[in-house]
Amino acid sequence: MGSVCARGLGPLPEVRAGGDLAELIASTALGGKLCNGQLLAIAHKAVSKSEGAVVRLADITPSKRAEELAASQERDPRAVQVVLDESTEILRAERGVLICRTRHGFVCANAGVDSSNSVDSGTLVLLPRDPDLSARRIRARLRELTGARPAVVITDSFGRAWRHGQSDVAIGLAGMHPLEDWRGRTDARGMELRATWIAVADAAAAIADLARAKDSREPVVLLDGLERYISEEDGPGAVALLRAPAEDLFL
Amino acid sequence: MGSVCARGLGPLPEVRAGGDLAELIASTALGGKLCNGQLLAIAHKAVSKSEGAVVRLADITPSKRAEELAASQERDPRAVQVVLDESTEILRAERGVLICRTRHGFVCANAGVDSSNSVDSGTLVLLPRDPDLSARRIRARLRELTGARPAVVITDSFGRAWRHGQSDVAIGLAGMHPLEDWRGRTDARGMELRATWIAVADAAAAIADLARAKDSREPVVLLDGLERYISEEDGPGAVALLRAPAEDLFL
Numbered sequence: 001m002g003s004v005c006a007r008g009l010g011p012l013p014e015v016r017a018g019g020d021l022a023e024l025i026a027s028t029a030l031g032g033k034l035c036n037g038q039l040l041a042i043a044h045k046a047v048s049k050s051e052g053a054v055v056r057l058a059d060i061t062p063s064k065r066a067e068e069l070a071a072s073q074e075r076d077p078r079a080v081q082v083v084l085d086e087s088t089e090i091l092r093a094e095r096g097v098l099i100c101r102t103r104h105g106f107v108c109a110n111a112g113v114d115s116s117n118s119v120d121s122g123t124l125v126l127l128p129r130d131p132d133l134s135a136r137r138i139r140a141r142l143r144e145l146t147g148a149r150p151a152v153v154i155t156d157s158f159g160r161a162w163r164h165g166q167s168d169v170a171i172g173l174a175g176m177h178p179l180e181d182w183r184g185r186t187d188a189r190g191m192e193l194r195a196t197w198i199a200v201a202d203a204a205a206a207i208a209d210l211a212r213a214k215d216s217r218e219p220v221v222l223l224d225g226l227e228r229y230i231s232e233e234d235g236p237g238a239v240a241l242l243r244a245p246a247e248d249l250f251l
Numbered sequence: 252m253g254s255v256c257a258r259g260l261g262p263l264p265e266v267r268a269g270g271d272l273a274e275l276i277a278s279t280a281l282g283g284k285l286c287n288g289q290l291l292a293i294a295h296k297a298v299s300k301s302e303g304a305v306v307r308l309a310d311i312t313p314s315k316r317a318e319e320l321a322a323s324q325e326r327d328p329r330a331v332q333v334v335l336d337e338s339t340e341i342l343r344a345e346r347g348v349l350i351c352r353t354r355h356g357f358v359c360a361n362a363g364v365d366s367s368n369s370v371d372s373g374t375l376v377l378l379p380r381d382p383d384l385s386a387r388r389i390r391a392r393l394r395e396l397t398g399a400r401p402a403v404v405i406t407d408s409f410g411r412a413w414r415h416g417q418s419d420v421a422i423g424l425a426g427m428h429p430l431e432d433w434r435g436r437t438d439a440r441g442m443e444l445r446a447t448w449i450a451v452a453d454a455a456a457a458i459a460d461l462a463r464a465k466d467s468r469e470p471v472v473l474l475d476g477l478e479r480y481i482s483e484e485d486g487p488g489a490v491a492l493l494r495a496p497a498e499d500l501f502l
Contacts, residue, residue: 004462007254092500099500107413107501157447161412161501162358164494165430165450167457169414179416196408199416200461206418207458210451210477211255226461243415249343249350250358250412251502 004225006041006204006211008218017052022141025220034148037227040138041208044156044171045114045125046219047134053126055082069093079113082124086111102127105242106171108158127156131172132237139174139234150222151175151230153238155205161250168209170201173238177201177229199241200229255476257292257455257462259469268303273392276471285399288478291389292459295407295422296365296376297470298385304377306333320344330364333375337362353378356493357422359409378407382423383488390425390485401473402426402481404489406456412501419460421452424489428452428480450492451480 009029015021025040034040048054062070062077066084070077073096080098084090087100091107100111104127112127128134135152143149154172159165170178182196208221245251260280266272276291285291299305313321313328317335321328324347331349335341338351342358351362355378363378379385386403394400405423410416421429433447459472496502 002462003256003258004458005254005256006458094500097500109500157449159501160450161499162494163420163450163453163492165448165453165492167418167450167453197416198408198460199411199414199418202414202416202418203457203461206454207255207257209449210454211253241414241416243413248412249345249348249360250410 002225004207004223006207006221006223008212009220009222011217012046012219014217015046015049017049017054019050020141021046021050022138023145025138026142026145029220034142034146034150034222036149037224037230038148038150039153039176039204039223039226039230040142040150041153041155041168041205041221041223042138043212043219044112044127044131044154047128047131047138047154047172048125051128051134053128054123055126057082057122057124069098073098079115079124082126083111083113086113086126104131104171105239106158108156112156112171128154128172132174132239133172135172135174135237136234149175149232151226153201153205153208155208157209167202168205170205170238170241173201174234175231176204176226177231177235178238178240180229200226201238201241253476255458255474257458257472257474259463260471260473262468263297263470265468266297266300268300268305270301271392272297272301273389274396276389277393277396280471285393285397285401285473287400288475288481289399289401290404290427290455290474290477290481291393291401292404292406292419292456292472292474293389294463294470295363295378295382295405298379298382298389298405298423299376302379302385304379305374306377308333308373308375320349324349330366330375333377334362334364337364337377355382355422356490357409359407363407363422379405379423383425383490384423386423386425386488387485400426400483402477404452404456404459406459408460418453419456421456421489421492424452425485426482427455427477428482428486429489429491431480451477452489452492 057078060078062081066081067077070080089101092099102111131154139152155168157166178201180198211221212218308329311329313332317332318328321331340352343350353362390403406419408417429452431449462472463469
């Protein structure tokens with residue numbers, strides 16, 4: 001019998017470019033209560049802002065392709081240009097949404113570029129440039145500040161094929177096994193557990209999202225009960241969750 | 252600041268066809284501790300077995316199509332026939348896996364047909380015929396037995412496009428809003444929250460899976476902290492999570 005608990009750590013002050021997000025988390029939200037076996041889930045926008053992964057629309061000159069896509073989708077051509085800059089491939093463009101493969105390899109709407117919760121209305125927030133590196137840096141800094149070495153997952157809300165709604169998934173990860181592999185192992189009756197390969201980091205990201213309200217400035221959620229997935233080393237990161245297109249039976 | 256907790260309720264005796272699963276849960280696992288605002292997540296196999304949604308391979312005569320598919324995928328033609336019987340469409344057949352659209356409309360590997368944890372090795376467990384109805388029945392029976400009216404979600408592990416590993420999702424639901432819609436609402440700074448439509452029932456299913464070990468006979472997990480999604484009425488069910496193929500921008 002196990003239990004898993006996710007707890008929102010309350011509001012965080014606005015994070016500025018170059019700001020020390022780990023210090024902000026440790027001083028504002030934690031009160032020194034961090035432990036080694038815990039997982040900190042951080043909504044990516046706080047990470048992006050601290051890293052300056054923000055663009056001002058006024059600074060963008062749209063290409064001809066961006067102008068054309070924007071016209072067909074009734075969107076700001078400059079915003080479309082930002083999405084194109086973040087993408088290696090546009091899989092669909094319909095009903096105002098661009099489904100993109102990002103530079104990182106994520107498939108999501110608008111390449112993860114977002115205006116909501118922005119510092120001001122003329123700016124767009126990008127995904128962190130290397131979210132696994134971001135997670136490792138935050139983890140290392142938290143250790144410096146608190147002595148504890150929790151795992152860190154950076155999350156974003158992605159839509160899914162076949163199903164309505166979005167789920168938060170892991171886009172950056174340090175100190176946690178992203179997948180738990182039961183394939184080839186046997187169950188309680190000695191039968192092989194066949195297709196059981198669990199995306200534990202994505203499940204943790206999904207529940208962290210339910211522990212905070214979307215209208216609050218509450219980017220950080222602390223999870224207990226996942227100790228068996230937490231590791232001393234930083235591990236392979238969320239990039240290990242990406243399925244190569246050539247291997248993808250669901251497409 | 253919110254918190255969400257998932258707790259495995261321990262082993263359950265083997266469920267037989269026609270068995271009263273709700274009674275088994277109430278008597279074995281709960282000890283009268285059920286409350287109205289709670290969510291019970293039940294792995295679908297226990298539900299399928301109690302409903303007799305089980306087939307014996309010895310009773311199956313494979314069709315020519317099943318024989319051909321089985322030959323190309325190196326599988327038992329009778330098992331392939333069972334998968335075909337459960338599907339309205341085979342989207343892919345590769346590396347021993349059939350990606351199917353089930354009679355319910357779910358897209359998943361092998362139409363959710365599973366041999367692991369079976370009562371004996373010559374049988375296959377199907378998905379419940381109408382998982383939303385199953386959830387409503389279990390909810391009603393739990394109310395009779397305990398006086399409490401928790402929500403009930405029936406779960407299965409599905410693979411995903413673009414990402415490795417599986418996540419548990421809601422395949423049946425009663426008494427919980429499957430989706431939380433923030434689209435058009437504004438955030439703490441008055442900015443519109445654009446693409447924010449959260450699949451809360453799937454997030455709950457995903458975390459429930461982490462609160463039990465895959466090799467244990469522990470199908471039931473109790474979730475607290477989701478009171479704001481729990482409803483007196485049974486609601487639209489998990490079928491509301493299905494995206495119509497014609498609307499699916501991710502395909």
